[in-house]
Amino acid sequence: MARNITILGAGLVGSLLAILLKKRGHEVTVYERRPDMRGLNMSAGKSINLAMSHRGWKALDLAGLRKDIEDLAIPMYGRYLHQEDGNNTFQQYGTNKEAIYSVSRGELNKKLMTLAEEHGVTINFEHRCSSVDVENNILHLDLPDGSSKTVEADLIFGADGAHSALRNSYVRMDRVDAQHFYLKHGYKELSIPPDENGNLQIEENGLHIWPRRNFMMIALPNTDGNFTCTLFLPFEGELSFETLKTEEQVQKFFNEQFPDAVPKMPTLMEDFFGNPTSSLITTFVAPWHYKNKSALIGDAAHAIVPFYGQGMNAGFEDCTILAGLLDKHGDDWDTILEVYDQMRKPNGDAVANLALKNFVEMRDKVADKDFLERKKIEKELHRLYPKEFISVYEMVSFSHIPYSTAQSCIDAQDKLLQEIMSDGDFFENIKQDAYKTKLDSSVTTYYQSIKDLDFGG
Amino acid sequence: MARNITILGAGLVGSLLAILLKKRGHEVTVYERRPDMRGLNMSAGKSINLAMSHRGWKALDLAGLRKDIEDLAIPMYGRYLHQEDGNNTFQQYGTNKEAIYSVSRGELNKKLMTLAEEHGVTINFEHRCSSVDVENNILHLDLPDGSSKTVEADLIFGADGAHSALRNSYVRMDRVDAQHFYLKHGYKELSIPPDENGNLQIEENGLHIWPRRNFMMIALPNTDGNFTCTLFLPFEGELSFETLKTEEQVQKFFNEQFPDAVPKMPTLMEDFFGNPTSSLITTFVAPWHYKNKSALIGDAAHAIVPFYGQGMNAGFEDCTILAGLLDKHGDDWDTILEVYDQMRKPNGDAVANLALKNFVEMRDKVADKDFLERKKIEKELHRLYPKEFISVYEMVSFSHIPYSTAQSCIDAQDKLLQEIMSDGDFFENIKQDAYKTKLDSSVTTYYQSIKDLDFGG
Numbered sequence: 001m002a003r004n005i006t007i008l009g010a011g012l013v014g015s016l017l018a019i020l021l022k023k024r025g026h027e028v029t030v031y032e033r034r035p036d037m038r039g040l041n042m043s044a045g046k047s048i049n050l051a052m053s054h055r056g057w058k059a060l061d062l063a064g065l066r067k068d069i070e071d072l073a074i075p076m077y078g079r080y081l082h083q084e085d086g087n088n089t090f091q092q093y094g095t096n097k098e099a100i101y102s103v104s105r106g107e108l109n110k111k112l113m114t115l116a117e118e119h120g121v122t123i124n125f126e127h128r129c130s131s132v133d134v135e136n137n138i139l140h141l142d143l144p145d146g147s148s149k150t151v152e153a154d155l156i157f158g159a160d161g162a163h164s165a166l167r168n169s170y171v172r173m174d175r176v177d178a179q180h181f182y183l184k185h186g187y188k189e190l191s192i193p194p195d196e197n198g199n200l201q202i203e204e205n206g207l208h209i210w211p212r213r214n215f216m217m218i219a220l221p222n223t224d225g226n227f228t229c230t231l232f233l234p235f236e237g238e239l240s241f242e243t244l245k246t247e248e249q250v251q252k253f254f255n256e257q258f259p260d261a262v263p264k265m266p267t268l269m270e271d272f273f274g275n276p277t278s279s280l281i282t283t284f285v286a287p288w289h290y291k292n293k294s295a296l297i298g299d300a301a302h303a304i305v306p307f308y309g310q311g312m313n314a315g316f317e318d319c320t321i322l323a324g325l326l327d328k329h330g331d332d333w334d335t336i337l338e339v340y341d342q343m344r345k346p347n348g349d350a351v352a353n354l355a356l357k358n359f360v361e362m363r364d365k366v367a368d369k370d371f372l373e374r375k376k377i378e379k380e381l382h383r384l385y386p387k388e389f390i391s392v393y394e395m396v397s398f399s400h401i402p403y404s405t406a407q408s409c410i411d412a413q414d415k416l417l418q419e420i421m422s423d424g425d426f427f428e429n430i431k432q433d434a435y436k437t438k439l440d441s442s443v444t445t446y447y448q449s450i451k452d453l454d455f456g457g
Numbered sequence: 458m459a460r461n462i463t464i465l466g467a468g469l470v471g472s473l474l475a476i477l478l479k480k481r482g483h484e485v486t487v488y489e490r491r492p493d494m495r496g497l498n499m500s501a502g503k504s505i506n507l508a509m510s511h512r513g514w515k516a517l518d519l520a521g522l523r524k525d526i527e528d529l530a531i532p533m534y535g536r537y538l539h540q541e542d543g544n545n546t547f548q549q550y551g552t553n554k555e556a557i558y559s560v561s562r563g564e565l566n567k568k569l570m571t572l573a574e575e576h577g578v579t580i581n582f583e584h585r586c587s588s589v590d591v592e593n594n595i596l597h598l599d600l601p602d603g604s605s606k607t608v609e610a611d612l613i614f615g616a617d618g619a620h621s622a623l624r625n626s627y628v629r630m631d632r633v634d635a636q637h638f639y640l641k642h643g644y645k646e647l648s649i650p651p652d653e654n655g656n657l658q659i660e661e662n663g664l665h666i667w668p669r670r671n672f673m674m675i676a677l678p679n680t681d682g683n684f685t686c687t688l689f690l691p692f693e694g695e696l697s698f699e700t701l702k703t704e705e706q707v708q709k710f711f712n713e714q715f716p717d718a719v720p721k722m723p724t725l726m727e728d729f730f731g732n733p734t735s736s737l738i739t740t741f742v743a744p745w746h747y748k749n750k751s752a753l754i755g756d757a758a759h760a761i762v763p764f765y766g767q768g769m770n771a772g773f774e775d776c777t778i779l780a781g782l783l784d785k786h787g788d789d790w791d792t793i794l795e796v797y798d799q800m801r802k803p804n805g806d807a808v809a810n811l812a813l814k815n816f817v818e819m820r821d822k823v824a825d826k827d828f829l830e831r832k833k834i835e836k837e838l839h840r841l842y843p844k845e846f847i848s849v850y851e852m853v854s855f856s857h858i859p860y861s862t863a864q865s866c867i868d869a870q871d872k873l874l875q876e877i878m879s880d881g882d883f884f885e886n887i888k889q890d891a892y893k894t895k896l897d898s899s900v901t902t903y904y905q906s907i908k909d910l911d912f913g914g
Contacts, residue, residue, distance in 0.1 A: 174639070174736050175639045175692075175736050176639075177637065177638040177639060178635075178636070178637060178638075179635070179636035179637075179638075180634065180635060180636075181634040181635075181636075182631070182632045182633075182634060235632070279631050279632050
């Protein structure tokens with residue numbers, strides 16, 4: 001039975017979900033608080049580029065959008081690590097040249113909106129949902145002319161981001177648990193444009209990182225030859241946004257910390273003082289749904305920090321899983337929303353924690369020799385034991401293995417790799433048959449400890 | 458310089474704080490969302506009785522209220538444990554007959570309100586604060602006639618409980634962290650009235666507990682001979698509020714679980730089906746203050762579960778500490794609120810965690826033989842080593858040692874007591890000089906590990 005479904009938010013997840021629901025015959029209405037970005041210059045300065053990986057592509061396949069987006073996507077095969085001494089190391093992500101893809105959030109969002117409308121979805125822009133009467137499924141909407149109205153829906157999806165109105169309405173209810181916290185670090189968008197001849201100034205097919213222990217800068221490629229840089233730095237303390245108040249302070253900081261990048265950043269001062277310093281939130285809430293009436297999806301359910309490049313991918317995977325449940329359970333929305341919550345909540349929790357952990361890895365450990373060695377060994381282990389050993393990074397980025405499973409493998413992988421690395425030079429050791437036998441046994445022990453986890457379909 | 462100070466909430470903490478601020482010469486206005494309880498019958502059924510302990514009394518001393526409240530307070534020297542077989546064990550709380558005091562929340566609150574008014578504080582009842590403009594210190598108030606108004610204040614204290622409007626306004630701000638969660642257990646108020654001759658049905662001077670592993674009932678004495686009982690039970694599951702729907706089910710459950718209490722509960726059915734089933738929330742928020750403009754206090758800063766009897770005591774201690782800072786720092790509110798936050802936030806966190814942990818102790822461990830033995834040993838240790846060894850329970854209930862220090866001693870005390878108990882019968886062992894020497898050494902080791910913690914003034 002077709003339902004009258006309302007989606008809050010026409011962002012990436014809201015627009016994709018609208019398409020998937022409309023394709024299944026439901027009436028879909030979307031309310032979006034911002035104006036239609038397709039008629040505007042994008043508001044720059046607050047969007048970290050997206051890194052589309054396996055989970056994202058799978059959802060785009062469902063929407064029939066892979067080809068359209070491939071044209072906008074730049075493959076990144078690994079990390080370019082810019083050391084303080086000006087040296088540069090390349091660290092490949094996958095064992096088989098897998099890539100994550102730099103995609104413009106704006107362009108992807110515009111395409112998803114247009115496709116949703118082509119399928120017959122109505123998107124109402126500049127309709128801000130202020131709150132939801134969760135018991136009765138009534139939305140309170142503020143309109144562009146300053147007036148308000150209420151709308152009733154059979155079913156509501158909150159795809160309205162970290163500060164979701166539906167989430168906030170859940171949070172006020174008895175026995176709903178919630179948590180949110182901010183990092184001590186903020187971020188600011190900067191840029192490395194093409195040079196005067198229009199040539200790229202750094203290598204295109206990688207994610208650039210300037211790891212500096214307690215802070216870092218990253219850069220991702222865009223199709224126009226511009227790299228979007230993001231500086232992640234503590235809000236307060238000795239080296240912090242708080243202490244970078246004058247052009248002189250900023251210049252000195254960049255000269256000292258990012259000497260190879262400074263000559264490539266002609267608009268550094270303009271960007272630094274023109275763009276906002278933004279905060280980074282992580283949210284948890286339980287439950288994610290209310291009876292057969294409403295549910296949270298994407299950032300509204302699990303806002304995470306951007307350091308694993310999984311925010312959009314996790315939200316799109318929510319859509320994939322939900323679409324699968326729709327196909328399986330028809331219009332039994334009690335079951336659909338209950339199972340969706342049970343399946344996705346542990347994975348939302350896991351990806352939030354993985355993303356927090358990866359910040360430490362990106363800004364600190366990637367500058368570490370042992371860590372780089374470990375990454376090489378992990379690749380070799382996967383080559384030698386393709387079924388038994390998949391690194392956590394590859395599970396997260398290049399598979400559909402549940403995030404919670406990836407998280408559960410961390411300790412066992414740490415133990416295995418510590419054991420291997422304490423034996424000395426791995427690539428010398430494995431030339432010896434006796435060591436290979438020992439390694440077989442260690443990997444078997446590892447595999448026994450994780451093989452009963454849920455590795456998905 | 459006298460300030461125009463606004464307090465949200467005329468509950469226990471708000472009323473006490475009003476008195477302490479007014480005594481220091483400030484203009485104090487209180488807004489309370491409920492009607493004046495002094496003109497009404499108290500709304501029964503949702504108030505767990507208070508257990509006043511050292512921290513509470515100290516704050517009442519500051520307000521000059523100890524004598525008034527002593528008349529209403531019933532000392533409880535220990536726990537009466539009602540076992541399933543009908544047996545009854547008494548377990549003394551303190552080493553020196555220290556007591557916690559059963560006090561009626563309503564009577565205490567009324568006295569505090571009246572005293573506040575006598576000092577010249579204005580309490581505006583039925584003024585519900587819906588939100589606070591934190592930057593500009595403007596309150597939005599809903600009035601009894603359905604209208605609204607805004608009020609500006611030099612300084613605002615949010616003493617408005619677990620669902621505080623000031624806390625909620627903080628939580629919506631950038632870089633404010635917050636968490637709240639509910640227990641899987643709810644609670645329901647019941648009662649054990651005097652018998653037909655007006656005699657008490659159970660011993661007056663103790664806290665009665667019916668520990669049943671995953672749930673429990675407790676009873677606290679009132680001055681009218683009535684005991685307020687509270688049943689703590691899971692909301693869902695085999696033995697739960699969900700499965701107690703009919704009189705037959707309730708009767709069967711009580712007959713099986715609390716056979717000694719049932720004959721003393723003539724209004725059981727009326728109470729059970731007439732009183733609400735309420736939830737138990739724990740909250741964390743950071744920071745607790747905003748510049749020199751506002752701060753949270755009491756449950757608004759740290760709503761905790763009632764199992765250590767410390768909710769009101771912790772809120773009153775917030776007042777004691779704040780009053781001390783006022784005396785020390787004059788009208789330097791930047792310093793006062795900053796230091797208040799730094800001093801109290803770790804203690805708010807600690808008492809929240811102690812309270813959660815004590816639920817397990819009360820409902821489960823107090824029925825355990827080893828646990829009862831441990832409590833006896835702890836008392837003897839304190840007698841033998843009064844300076845070196847104070848049990849966590851005594852630190853929390855019978856001292857002004859910071860909660861965070863008490864919490865930090867848990868692991869070291871667990872280790873010491875495990876060691877002692879693994880040596881066999883303690884009270885036999887200490888008759889031997891050799892064992893006493895060994896014990897001296899163990900206690901010294903314990904004391905070395907904790908002596909540098911902050912034990913307060």
